[in-house]
Amino acid sequence: MAALARITHKAHLPFPASTTTTTPSKPRAARICMSLQENGPSLAVVGVTGAVGQEFLSVLSDRDFPYRSIKMLASKRSAGKHMTFQDRDYVVEELKVDSFEGVDIALFSAGGSISKEFGPIAVEKGTIVVDNSSAFRMVEGVPLVIPEVNPEAMEGVRLGTGKGALIANPNCSTIICLMAATPLHRSAKVIRMVVSTYQAASGAGAAAMEELELQTREVLEGKPPTCKIFGQQYAFNLFSHNAPVLSNGYNEEEMKLVKETRKIWNDSNVKVTATCIRVPVMRAHAESVNLQFENPLDEETAKDILKNAPGVVVIDDRAANHFPTPLEVSNKDDVAVGRIRRDVSQDGNYGLDIFVCGDQIRKGAALNAVQIAELLL
Amino acid sequence: MAALARITHKAHLPFPASTTTTTPSKPRAARICMSLQENGPSLAVVGVTGAVGQEFLSVLSDRDFPYRSIKMLASKRSAGKHMTFQDRDYVVEELKVDSFEGVDIALFSAGGSISKEFGPIAVEKGTIVVDNSSAFRMVEGVPLVIPEVNPEAMEGVRLGTGKGALIANPNCSTIICLMAATPLHRSAKVIRMVVSTYQAASGAGAAAMEELELQTREVLEGKPPTCKIFGQQYAFNLFSHNAPVLSNGYNEEEMKLVKETRKIWNDSNVKVTATCIRVPVMRAHAESVNLQFENPLDEETAKDILKNAPGVVVIDDRAANHFPTPLEVSNKDDVAVGRIRRDVSQDGNYGLDIFVCGDQIRKGAALNAVQIAELLL
Numbered sequence: 001m002a003a004l005a006r007i008t009h010k011a012h013l014p015f016p017a018s019t020t021t022t023t024p025s026k027p028r029a030a031r032i033c034m035s036l037q038e039n040g041p042s043l044a045v046v047g048v049t050g051a052v053g054q055e056f057l058s059v060l061s062d063r064d065f066p067y068r069s070i071k072m073l074a075s076k077r078s079a080g081k082h083m084t085f086q087d088r089d090y091v092v093e094e095l096k097v098d099s100f101e102g103v104d105i106a107l108f109s110a111g112g113s114i115s116k117e118f119g120p121i122a123v124e125k126g127t128i129v130v131d132n133s134s135a136f137r138m139v140e141g142v143p144l145v146i147p148e149v150n151p152e153a154m155e156g157v158r159l160g161t162g163k164g165a166l167i168a169n170p171n172c173s174t175i176i177c178l179m180a181a182t183p184l185h186r187s188a189k190v191i192r193m194v195v196s197t198y199q200a201a202s203g204a205g206a207a208a209m210e211e212l213e214l215q216t217r218e219v220l221e222g223k224p225p226t227c228k229i230f231g232q233q234y235a236f237n238l239f240s241h242n243a244p245v246l247s248n249g250y251n252e253e254e255m256k257l258v259k260e261t262r263k264i265w266n267d268s269n270v271k272v273t274a275t276c277i278r279v280p281v282m283r284a285h286a287e288s289v290n291l292q293f294e295n296p297l298d299e300e301t302a303k304d305i306l307k308n309a310p311g312v313v314v315i316d317d318r319a320a321n322h323f324p325t326p327l328e329v330s331n332k333d334d335v336a337v338g339r340i341r342r343d344v345s346q347d348g349n350y351g352l353d354i355f356v357c358g359d360q361i362r363k364g365a366a367l368n369a370v371q372i373a374e375l376l377l
Numbered sequence: 378m379a380a381l382a383r384i385t386h387k388a389h390l391p392f393p394a395s396t397t398t399t400t401p402s403k404p405r406a407a408r409i410c411m412s413l414q415e416n417g418p419s420l421a422v423v424g425v426t427g428a429v430g431q432e433f434l435s436v437l438s439d440r441d442f443p444y445r446s447i448k449m450l451a452s453k454r455s456a457g458k459h460m461t462f463q464d465r466d467y468v469v470e471e472l473k474v475d476s477f478e479g480v481d482i483a484l485f486s487a488g489g490s491i492s493k494e495f496g497p498i499a500v501e502k503g504t505i506v507v508d509n510s511s512a513f514r515m516v517e518g519v520p521l522v523i524p525e526v527n528p529e530a531m532e533g534v535r536l537g538t539g540k541g542a543l544i545a546n547p548n549c550s551t552i553i554c555l556m557a558a559t560p561l562h563r564s565a566k567v568i569r570m571v572v573s574t575y576q577a578a579s580g581a582g583a584a585a586m587e588e589l590e591l592q593t594r595e596v597l598e599g600k601p602p603t604c605k606i607f608g609q610q611y612a613f614n615l616f617s618h619n620a621p622v623l624s625n626g627y628n629e630e631e632m633k634l635v636k637e638t639r640k641i642w643n644d645s646n647v648k649v650t651a652t653c654i655r656v657p658v659m660r661a662h663a664e665s666v667n668l669q670f671e672n673p674l675d676e677e678t679a680k681d682i683l684k685n686a687p688g689v690v691v692i693d694d695r696a697a698n699h700f701p702t703p704l705e706v707s708n709k710d711d712v713a714v715g716r717i718r719r720d721v722s723q724d725g726n727y728g729l730d731i732f733v734c735g736d737q738i739r740k741g742a743a744l745n746a747v748q749i750a751e752l753l754l
Contacts, residue, residue, distance in 0.1 A: 220594060240732060275573075288573035
């Protein structure tokens with residue numbers, strides 16, 4: 001991580017959180033006692049040196065997730081590195097076929113091909129895998145879960161049965177969008193959704209965040225920008241999401257929003273279109289979401305519904321022009337929603353426009369995965 | 378303008394063009410001869426020291442706009458400054474009631490209140506005013522013109538009649554959106570349009586661009602950012618457009634897209650919704666546009682239509698993941714369109730998603746205004 005990543009406690013710095021807690025008010029010692037306990041499950045974190053892997057640890061710690069042991073797993077390249085977690089020293093181990101012996105829950109975030117190879121091996125050993133990659137999301141029978149939205153999809157997956165299982169963590173854009181759209185959907189049934197995203201560098205990993213920082217310095221110094229990750233200038237620019245473009249003209253990121261929404265809502269009829277764009281922001285995504293409903297839903301009712309939705313915070317001060325921003329939700333658990341207004345392009349109260357922001361690494365990845373694991377306890 | 382603004386010839390620098398030409402291949406002397414000529418109209422540029430004012434000069438020069446004289450007008454604060462235009466020295470004059478004596482065409486970009494005060498005074502003197510502010514856009518009888526879209530709206534406005542007139546330049550977001558949407562509208566009739574914008578700093582003026590640059594330096598140095606223009610951090614962040622929010626929850630920028638589209642298309646039934654967002658980009662806007670048509674329009678036909686549309690360039694290479702970016706259109710005249718695809722959320726060929734980028738200062742303001750003036754010649 002670049003130099004600036006170390007000073008993340010300053011609100012104006014848009015760089016990733018370290019593994020230290022973001023809630024320093026809780027006494028640290030008390031948390032360690034609660035977390036490390038004989039009757040907790042044994043954990044493994046796969047891809048522990050990555051941006052999401054590091055955030056897994058941060059979230060586990062913040063939420064006092066109980067565990068009797070934790071394995072730090074990564075590629076051969078990172079094996080042997082030392083790291084501190086809750087004041088204890090750990091050595092990163094190389095991910096291998098026998099890594100999951102005795103592991104109850106494994107949190108995976110090491111890319112799709114690692115998940116495809118090692119996910120089934122872990123399940124075979126009786127481990128419940130919470131996978132942050134896209135490898136198994138659309139596989140029938142694999143629950144795709146946002147705990148606030150569809151916890152019922154995990155019914156039947158339990159610890160202590162000796163039976164392993166795969167549970168998929170949805171794509172970050174899908175999670176952030178559906179955290180706000182679902183409560184409205186439950187009330188008035190969304191029939192169509194038009195999404196435009198403003199996605200942060202973090203979605204492409206820690207190296208992408210470093211490159212954005214480096215490029216920005218270079219451009220400000222009048223130098224040509226280093227373009228290793230994306231192949232083009234990112235600083236003071238934006239571009240269509242770097243995911244491969246499919247034959248229908250949508251990129252994979254956009255089709256995740258289309259397909260995952262259907263699976264999570266268990267509604268094959270919901271119509272979704274999306275345009276996914278990367279913007280020069282560090283770690284929180286924003287999304288402009290246009291909703292069409294089957295039943296009427298007025299603006300005030302929608303605001304009330306969102307104010308009472310778990311994991312959602314409404315920031316919607318029209319007079320002060322204060323609405324959600326990526327910076328404001330960075331390192332935060334809640335997804336923020338604002339610009340809640342009746343869509344003037346639709347008749348009556350059958351449409352709403354909203355603007356949503358959420359921390360990509362936290363609720364968009366690590367937090368959601370740990371919340372899934374909490375449902376197993 | 379900040380230090381970096383001077384080195385705009387480097388492609389990776391996202392800062393505004395100076396008044397020097399961006400097409401150095403044309404011999405400079407030839408252009409001066411063509412531009413400054415006895416039988417050309419007399420011009421005035423109001424707000425000449427601003428970002429758009431400077432770009433007026435650049436565009437007039439690039440396009441060999443003929444003139445027999447040109448007055449540089451600005452506020453008292455800027456009066457007396459010297460500036461060079463086409464190798465001649467000019468002194469900036471204070472804008473006054475008698476400034477328009479003998480002026481045939483005045484290009485205004487000094488804000489709405491200046492336009493409201495001095496626009497009618499100029500018209501009274503027989504001047505044709507091309508106004509870049511929002512002051513007169515929605516006034517009945519005032520043509521609101523994108524030359525490639527609705528030149529017919531200017532019928533009856535002519536030079537040499539001694540009769541003054543007001544012509545309004547549309548809002549930058551509207552111009553950039555409609556440059557791409559109109560050719561498709563002409564073919565299949567747009568009935569509804571959902572727009573999400575990614576707007577550059579330049580829309581808020583040169584000072585906003587400087588602040589974005591300054592803030593970015595500050596954040597990279599670990600300092601708190603200077604927040605004078607927008608009141609919040611812009612560097613590595615984005616936020617809902619700073620225009621005032623109206624009672625319907627839309628901000629003024631969004632309602633411009635809604636209302637100006639209806640006026641320009643002369644279609645009071647077209648339904649438009651918009652969410653306008655400022656992103657940390659210097660001088661070109663991007664827009665994600667979802668279109669619903671009355672008649673079917675397939676993807677390939679749409680591409681062909683756009684390829685043949687005046688002032689539009691198609692950048693749509695799916696294999697190379699190469700689509701329009703703000704940086705690529707900066708200092709360019711053409712609006713770029715890409716991500717042209719059938720909307721999977723609509724049945725048949727009744728919907729398309731597109732992504733549009735255009736230089737906010739150029740086609741979004743100065744170029745469009747000069748093109749309007751060219752229609753008068």
